Amino acid sequence: MSVRKIIHVDMDAFYASVEQRDNPALRGKPIVVGGSPEGRGGVVATASYEARKFGIRSAMPSKRAQQLCPEVIFVPPRFPVYREVSQYVRDIFRRYTDLIEPLSLDEAYLDVTEDKLHIGSAIAIARQIKQAIRDELQLTASAGVSVSKFVAKIASDMQKPDGLTFIAPEQVESFMEQLPVEKFFGVGKVTAEKMNGMQLFNGADLKRLTEDELVRHFGKAGRFYYKIVRGIDDRAVQPHRETKSVGAEDTFPFDLTQIDDMNAELEKLSQKVVARLEKYQLKGRTVTLKIKYADFRQITRNQSLHAPIADFPTIFETAKQLLLRTEPDDVKIRLLGVTLSNFNEEKPETGQLSLF
Structure with a gap:
């Protein structure tokens, strides 16, 4: 089998960069x-x-954000403009390959193992894409080039903004050994703390554990960690990938026993969900609440609404009502999650759910 050539392209501060491009008064200033x-x-x-x-x-x-930077300028989003720019970027990608997997409006994977223009070099293609984005859209993008999706995505973030990082096939395993566990897919704050408590700080540390040990400590994700630290990632670029749900969850350092504390956490989770919905420009009809109790018993409750929504008040209030239905008095909760799904009724004008 030939070595795959994968590029991950990530637009630099996409929405903000578009606003600064279109409004010279915002250039060089802190904006949100x-x-x-x-x-x-x-x-x-x-x-x-x-x-x-x-x-x-x-x-x-x-x-x-305003506390951190009192002079920050808040700019209302213009999603129709972002979608238009995003579509232009995708058209640039299509000059080189049809194997494009969008992750959101501002990033995507490209498989250029066999490119349309017979350039052959993934690095050269990434440079040309970056230059076209700069010349034709007056924006910058960062790119990661490697033999797998995981490594390409990590690489694209290494020299932002306007960066290009190549991880050669023979470098992948050593690259993974040096990678901090916080950079691994699916490793959030709680999992990272658990790993650090086990003296696992990077890929080399994870590599010392057997697959069974990783699964015992981290569930199904352990199988992924076992493979990825050895440079094994056979996931294909999926041109027709669709987002099925958008959510957020958190495991707490101590069990929640008070309804006010539970609602406070639901508020934070709902804010995260709304931010992700804004990024993907999605609306959904079904709100799902996930609860894991101190005894590791887990339940989910959901509510389908009459119309697609993406606003914080509706998501937060629905999550709170779902919590109340579980009779949260006299319980101990170690994890809460909020998810929005059922996007079928809110598709872009093209007639299919495409995020790029």
């Missing part, structure tokens, strides 16, 4: 797209690099 410091539930969709220097990040509450 989405949210507002006034009103409840506003969250950051994207922050410019000038704003990120203050610690502002996506999904952060707007009030917190």
Whole structure:
């Protein structure tokens, strides 16, 4: 089998960069797209690099963003414009390959193992794509090039903004050994803390454990960790991938026993979900609440609404009502999750659910 050539392209601070491109008065200034410091539930969709220097990040509450940078400028999102630019970027990709897997409006995988223009070099193709985006759209993108999706995605984030990182086939395993566990797919704060507590800090540490040991400690994800630290990632680029749900969950350092604490966590999770919905420009009809109790018993409850929604108040209030239906008095909860799904009734104008 020939070695695959995978490129991950990630637009740099996409929404914010488009706003700064179109409005010269915003260039060089800390701006946030989405949210507002006034009103409840506003969250950051994207922050410019000038704003990120203050610690502002996506999904952060707007009030917190303003606390970190009082002079930050809040800009309302213009999703029709972002979709138009995103489609143009995808057209650039199509000059080289039809094997394109969109992840959101601002990033995608490309398989250029056999490219249309017979260039042969994935690095050369990535450079040409980046240059076309700069010349034709006056925007920048970062790219990661390697033999698998996982490594290409990690690589694209290594030299942002306007970066290009290549991880050669013979470098993949050593690259994975040096990678901090926090960078592994699916490793959030709680899992990272658990790993660190086991003296697992990077891929080399994970590599010391057998597959059975990893599964025992981390469930099904353990099989993924076992393969990926050895550079094994056979996942194909999927041109017709669709997003089925958007959600967020968190495992708590101590069990929740008070309804006010549970609602406070549901509020944070709902904010994260709204930020992701804004990024993917999606609306859904079904809100699902996930609960894991102290005894590891797990339940889900869901509510389907009459019309597609993506707003914080509706998602948060629905999650709270679902929680009440579980009779949360005298229980101990170690995990909560909120998910929005059933996007079928809110498709883009093209007639299919495409995120790029």
